[in-house]
Amino acid sequence: MEKAMHGAHGISYEVYSMDHDARMEVERKREQDYIKSQRMVADLDRRVHS
Template identity: 60%
Template sequence: MEKAMQSAHGVGYEIYMRKHDVRMEVEFKREKEYKKGRLLVADLDSKLHSNI
């Protein structure tokens, strides 16, 4: 988990757990990436179904 946190967000898990501001920044970034992914999936899904 440490390597994943470090490579994905640039902070270690211990710092993530101790510092509220770092945790909030990471969580906002995760939420933004999640929403971006959901929009991409919805767009692809609509394109697939409109070509039937």
């Protein structure tokens, strides 16, 4: 989990768990990535069913 956290977000899990601002930044990025992926899926779905 440590390697994944560091690779994906550039911070250690220890920093993530102890630093509220760092945690909020990671969660904002995760939410943006989720929204982006949902838009991509919707776009592909529209193309397939058109």
